[in-house]
Amino acid sequence: MTLDFGAVMTGQFGQMIVDGAVVTLELALGSWLLAMFIALLLVVVRLTHKRSAVFLVQAYVSYHRNVPTLVQLMMWYFAIPTLLPESTQMWINDFNAEFLFSLFALGLCQAAYFSEDIRSGLRAIPDGQNEAARALGMGYVRAMRSVILPQGLRNALPSLLNHTVLLFKNTSLAMVIGVAELTYVTRDIENKTFRTFESYLVASVGYLFFSLLLMAAGALLARHFQRAYAR
Template identity: 60%
Template sequence: MKDFNLMVILLSPEFRQMLLHGLKITLVIAAGSWLLAMTLALVLLTARLTSSRIAQRIVAAYVSYHRNVPTLVQMMLWYFGIASLLPDNAQGWLADHHAEALFAIVSLGLCQAAYFSEDLRSGFRAVPTGQAEAARALGHSYVGSMRHVLMPQAIRNAIPALVNHSVSLFKNSSLAMAIGAAELTHAVKELESQTFRTFEVFLIATVVYLVISLFIMAAGAWLDRRASLATAR
């Protein structure tokens, strides 16, 4: 049985570089998928708030699919299934440009957009109905009232739920290991196979994921306080 020794890993330039590269890919996947998810969530919310029953049903079906199919299955569908349907030149380009990370961003972003859109919809429902009438009375169009009056309030109301799902998105970035993305969990697995120091390498991963998750939660709490102060004024 080997003695516990973190320094064997942390003081090795090669191992440290593997961890830092994995962390970089993890952050890229998390940030890229978050931006995609939030952008698409706003589109989904706007479509669901229209009077079109077709648009509402399409959005409801989209949300139902992504909330009921495991994220890992969706990721594999994109990487092993949909990617194989692309033209050869597109597959070649993707292979040269980190296809694993790109498909992880797409699959995670599309999946998380369903959760974000529901968070925003709940936040929108919490906005007093009189706000829309007041915005119209001030001369705002439908788009103007959504952009300047209703949506900012909906986002403020949805901050706690959005933060929770942002943490989930960050943690789910580890699923990208299943399709070969060289993110942090993948790097940790490689280190474990090289050093046979299972406890040390997974302890490092645990601490990194915990610290970043706590940072996201702290940033969310700060935003929530700022939003509460702005509302109080």
Template identity: 55%
Template sequence: MNPVDFSVLLRGDYPRMIANGLVTMLELTALAWLLAMLIGTLLALARMTTSRVARGLVAAWVEYHQNVPMLVQVFLWYFGIAALLPAELQVWINRHGGEFIFATISISLAMSAYVSEDLRGGIRAIPKSQLEAARALGLSYLQSFRLVVLPQALRIALPTLVNHTVLLFKGTALAMTIGVAELTYATREIETQTFKTVEIYLFTTVVYLGFSLLIMLAGNLAERRWALAAR
């Protein structure tokens, strides 16, 4: 039985591969999260309007992205939608990291559906009288939502938003399937070359677990801070 030897991770070019994979993983997570929050907020606002068309379109968006596996959505964007773009645009995208771009788009759109539902639940928990009071003070509909409703909705929805942030973070590993050299891709390449399966994937497991716990800790700290500020 061969002993477990983690020193293999420090040999040759492997530290650079791991470092680059970590950076790519974090960049993908940050960009996808920002887009998911932006799109999810707009979707939540549209879902709360009186327009049946807007509510129906958002409901369809949410149902699609919550019920189709994220991996299928990644493949659809990279192999399907990308092929429908003009040839010149395809060339430009491929020259500027097409794999990373389409992974960011697909993951952020998938998670925007969860964000919109989290925020919608938070908005519905706020008494309508607060919106009416904001309007009575002279704020427009959008100003009332931005300054009065959304901050409270974010506070209420924070626990589920943190959970879905962790889900988004873990989902970035799916980007390896289309060639994005994030952490899972890098460690798989090292495992293929060294055959040190236990060491490589145990290291990857610890990294993902560590970052997931950091996200949850940050969310917990934010909840406590908001709770103190609300007193």
């Protein structure tokens, strides 16, 4: 069989690949922002050392780290909407329900991993840093924002980068609920052209390219922090 990559990369099918890649990037970025925001909240709540708050955070992390991401996606798309009023369901459907539920599911799931990464980074900070911030008259929130969290994020950068790449790859799971991301359109192209090898090779190269780009950006960021810390 002769390979023909032009059959899956030009014309209508080429545009489908571009559109799918854009949806993948939008989903990855949206869920990453949601995950980071929730992760920071979880870390701050956990550091209060209140028993009830710590228990709730531990329960959240345990659920999202031990239930498969695919199951969480299907829970959000098929199960949770049944608990909402019909008017709310219709409103969500008008705003691309598949994409929104995928974003929520991936963001909430990844927040559990991000929070543990950041917590590990914070544990590597000497206690004297917090005591010094308090001695300068900083309250808990200001000390966390200006002194503790920046150092914790720098320490957690390698783990955060690994889980960011994992999040990007997990966007492919959204195809099961009909999100037209890269994997979804690749399967559609393969069904229409019967060019199985070419279709999935193009998708594989696309995922590899963006994953390596994320890793390169993370390496540059880590190098920047190292230079800043050395000063």
